Amino acid sequence: MPITFTKPRGLTDAPTHYCPGCTHGIVHRLVAEVLEELGVLDKAIGVAPVGCSVLAFEYFACDVFEAAHGRAPAVATGVKRAKPDSVVFTYQGDGDLAAIGTAEIVHAATRGEKITTVFVNNAIYGMTGGQMAPTTLPGQVTETSPYGRDTNIAGFPIRVSEMISTLDGAAYVERVSVDSVKNVLKAKMAIKRAFECQIEGIGFSLVEVLSICPTNWGLSPQESMDWLRDHMLPYYPLGVKKDKTKESE
Amino acid sequence: MGEKVLMKGTEAIGEAAIRANCQCFFGYPITPQTELAAYLAKQMPKLNRVFVQAESEVAAINMIYGAAGTGARVMTSSSSPGISLMSEGISYIAGAELPCLIINIVRGGPGLGSIQPAQSDYFQATKGGGHGDYNMPVYAPSSIQEMVDLIQDAFDVADLYRTPCMMMGDGMLGQMMEPVEFVLRTPRAVPEKDWAATGLHGRAKHNVINSLYLDPQDMENHNIHLQEKFRRIRENEARYELFECDRDNDLMIVAYGTTARICKNVIRDAERDGIRLGLVRPITLWPFPTEAFEQTIDRTHFGYLTVEMSAGQMVEDVRLAVNGRQPVAFYGRMGGMVPHPKDILERVKQMIYQGVK
Amino acid sequence: MTGQEIVFAGFGGQGILSMGKFLAFAGMEAGLNVSWLPSYGPEMRGGTANCSVILTENTIGSPVVTTPTTLVVMNRPSLDKFEPALVENGLLILDSDLVNRSPVRQDIEPVGIPAQSIAERLGNKKVANMVLLGALIKMTQVVPVETLLHAIQRHGKQQFYELNESAIVHGCDFSF
Numbered sequence: 001m002p003i004t005f006t007k008p009r010g011l012t013d014a015p016t017h018y019c020p021g022c023t024h025g026i027v028h029r030l031v032a033e034v035l036e037e038l039g040v041l042d043k044a045i046g047v048a049p050v051g052c053s054v055l056a057f058e059y060f061a062c063d064v065f066e067a068a069h070g071r072a073p074a075v076a077t078g079v080k081r082a083k084p085d086s087v088v089f090t091y092q093g094d095g096d097l098a099a100i101g102t103a104e105i106v107h108a109a110t111r112g113e114k115i116t117t118v119f120v121n122n123a124i125y126g127m128t129g130g131q132m133a134p135t136t137l138p139g140q141v142t143e144t145s146p147y148g149r150d151t152n153i154a155g156f157p158i159r160v161s162e163m164i165s166t167l168d169g170a171a172y173v174e175r176v177s178v179d180s181v182k183n184v185l186k187a188k189m190a191i192k193r194a195f196e197c198q199i200e201g202i203g204f205s206l207v208e209v210l211s212i213c214p215t216n217w218g219l220s221p222q223e224s225m226d227w228l229r230d231h232m233l234p235y236y237p238l239g240v241k242k243d244k245t246k247e248s249e
Numbered sequence: 250m251g252e253k254v255l256m257k258g259t260e261a262i263g264e265a266a267i268r269a270n271c272q273c274f275f276g277y278p279i280t281p282q283t284e285l286a287a288y289l290a291k292q293m294p295k296l297n298r299v300f301v302q303a304e305s306e307v308a309a310i311n312m313i314y315g316a317a318g319t320g321a322r323v324m325t326s327s328s329s330p331g332i333s334l335m336s337e338g339i340s341y342i343a344g345a346e347l348p349c350l351i352i353n354i355v356r357g358g359p360g361l362g363s364i365q366p367a368q369s370d371y372f373q374a375t376k377g378g379g380h381g382d383y384n385m386p387v388y389a390p391s392s393i394q395e396m397v398d399l400i401q402d403a404f405d406v407a408d409l410y411r412t413p414c415m416m417m418g419d420g421m422l423g424q425m426m427e428p429v430e431f432v433l434r435t436p437r438a439v440p441e442k443d444w445a446a447t448g449l450h451g452r453a454k455h456n457v458i459n460s461l462y463l464d465p466q467d468m469e470n471h472n473i474h475l476q477e478k479f480r481r482i483r484e485n486e487a488r489y490e491l492f493e494c495d496r497d498n499d500l501m502i503v504a505y506g507t508t509a510r511i512c513k514n515v516i517r518d519a520e521r522d523g524i525r526l527g528l529v530r531p532i533t534l535w536p537f538p539t540e541a542f543e544q545t546i547d548r549t550h551f552g553y554l555t556v557e558m559s560a561g562q563m564v565e566d567v568r569l570a571v572n573g574r575q576p577v578a579f580y581g582r583m584g585g586m587v588p589h590p591k592d593i594l595e596r597v598k599q600m601i602y603q604g605v606k
Numbered sequence: 607m608t609g610q611e612i613v614f615a616g617f618g619g620q621g622i623l624s625m626g627k628f629l630a631f632a633g634m635e636a637g638l639n640v641s642w643l644p645s646y647g648p649e650m651r652g653g654t655a656n657c658s659v660i661l662t663e664n665t666i667g668s669p670v671v672t673t674p675t676t677l678v679v680m681n682r683p684s685l686d687k688f689e690p691a692l693v694e695n696g697l698l699i700l701d702s703d704l705v706n707r708s709p710v711r712q713d714i715e716p717v718g719i720p721a722q723s724i725a726e727r728l729g730n731k732k733v734a735n736m737v738l739l740g741a742l743i744k745m746t747q748v749v750p751v752e753t754l755l756h757a758i759q760r761h762g763k764q765q766f767y768e769l770n771e772s773a774i775v776h777g778c779d780f781s782f
Contacts (some may be wrong), residue, residue: 071338079318082316103304103305103362
């Protein structure tokens with residue numbers, strides 16, 4: 001019988017620790033598939049964050065760094081500058097990238113580092129057990145916003161893609177979602193485009209992936225997908241926010 | 250032999266790093282070491298090497314983590330408040346066993362402190378600074394020539410043991426100019442960096458640069474491995490200078506860096522008053538050169554006087570080395586004040602004539 | 607000669623740091639041990655500037671000069687600040703065009719030189735510092751004038767060499 005579906009070469013055989021229904025597995029797979037399809041797995045170097053995907057260094061089959069919380073873009077900068085021929089990516093969650101690591105992501109982007117950031121936004125801190133994230137929606141209940149995020153007290157969510165897209169060093173920025181098969185395929189195309197942008201040396205690229213966290217949202221995976229569509233999509237509109245690849249064609 | 254050139258300490262460090270084949274520099278401006286970054290910003294691009302001004306010391310040390318992890322020879326530089334910011338990253342670098350060189354041109358503290366010379370980061374440098382059980386070799390040159398000579402050695406030790414190394418100077422060594430000669434040194438044999446994350450390039454197993462071990466037994470095993478490495482460094486890499494110690498002295502002074510060179514003047518001045526002093530000068534602060542005390546313990550009448558530009562942070566290490574066999578006293582200035590030879594000699598006389606401990 | 611521990615002091619922009627540097631270069635060429643230490647930090651942003659220079663046959667301990675053997679001052683605040691520190695019988699060289707008071711101490715050797723006027727006659731007030739430096743080496747004999755000129759030729763900007771040279775020579779020739 002012919003084999004029609006395999007694990008991509010970009011992933012190791014290690015079983016992941018992610019919760020049932022978590023979308024990290026999908027996003028990991030998309031990154032691995034893209035690296036393989038672009039033929040750059042051999043020169044890819046990943047940088048894992050602190051957060052739920054802290055163990056990503058065990059799952060990606062390329063060389064990987066485990067960075068301190070929020071510092072992945074700085075680590076990736078060091079890697080890329082020292083090894084300019086490599087294909088470097090950071091894989092970060094919303095707490096890592098949009099709270100403690102805001103300075104690093106903004107400056108890596110504005111320097112136009114030839115790296116790619118895969119930014120997983122599930123509007124909550126996952127690993128520490130469901131606290132309010134910089135991306136938590138107004139009114140959303142979390143461990144540390146038990147009465148719902150009050151914007152008078154806790155301020156407003158950050159729209160990372162829109163913010164990064166204002167920087168001249170950012171070459172490709174897109175927000176995607178993995179809530180449906182169609183959107184998963186679109187997400188893959190965006191990630192591929194982002195890596196191509198790096199490989200062609202155009203500049204910094206970021207793909208924000210709207211994701212779910214059934215465990216900490218307290219919903220089933222199916223309900224979580226509905227919640228993402230009903231609540232996250234209106235606040236975080238999908239689409240390409242910046243595309244310098246077209247300008248350079 | 251090369252030609253002697255007159256150079257500022259900070260710039261001499263930059264030139265020495267270039268000659269030691271440093272490939273990448275990441276840093277953030279802070280007085281009194283910014284001229285080092287400026288020097289490398291000018292020179293590194295000409296050599297097709299990397300200079301990046303980071304957005305913060307926090308980012309700079311993490312860029313070091315990234316570049317060192319690829320196997321490149323890398324350096325950063327800062328001054329006290331900046332080193333505090335880098336301390337988290339240094340802990341990660343020690344944990345992940347990455348070689349790099351960190352320059353600390355120490356200024357007065359605590360807090361924003363002053364920008365004048367100080368030695369008040371001794372504890373931070375030698376006892377950790379960041380979290381976890383780690384140490385790193387700390388070099389404390391007392392002249393610009395020695396700074397230059399130690400740069401190559403520090404890079405080699407970093408590679409040899411897979412460890413961050415720190416070079417501690419102070420605002421005076423950084424800002425002053427004195428003649429220096431760049432002698433071509435024979436590098437030590439360092440192992441190949443087969444652990445580096447360079448991209449697979451056909452390698453079967455992926456390399457991971459990491460300091461996370463969720464299983465406590467794994468974490469302890471890693472710590473046992475690190476401690477074994479620190480033991481080897483303690484055994485092999487301690488350095489010191491003994492000055493006027495091959496005679497019976499009234500008193501031994503213990504001082505490092507800028508303070509040590511001031512104390513050499515004190516020793517000269519004391520001779521005129523008929524007082525014989527020796528100097529134990531640690532060149533590495535970690536590992537602390539306890540051997541230097543074994544060699545001098547029987548040749549001092551009144552014990553040891555530690556002289557520092559701090560509240561006496563090195564005194565603990567001196568006492569541990571002396572281990573109760575001789576009295577250990579202290580004289581120091583703080584906050585960016587530099588001890589005056591006259592005042593040091595006054596303290597020496599107190600000890601000798603009045604028995605003040 | 608015996609060693610010299612010199613403090614140069616004045617306003618930022620008067621060439622205080624560079625006169626010290628040229629002397630240090632010359633001292634090195636003359637085979638002496640030398641050190642040069644500037645004041646740094648906010649002090650160097652427009653306000654006062656000073657530097658310590660040591661030339662000696664001995665090894666140099668502290669590069670900080672606390673009791674100068676020679677003091678060169680190019681403004682009043684510097685005279686106020688450093689006059690008390692000068693050693694007994696120490697040499698005080700001051701720009702008499704800029705310092706509007708006489709030294710208080712009787713146990714020192716003061717020399718006033720109208721360096722601004724001399725420099726202006728030479729075509730550029732900016733070389734007043736070199737006039738004073740010329741006077742300094744003439745009076746202290748710390749290095750030969752040829753060595754100083756050679757150091758300036760090697761380490762100074764080429765387009766200013768002739769002007770600098772003439773300022774040094776005028777400083778040397780100034781009759782006290």
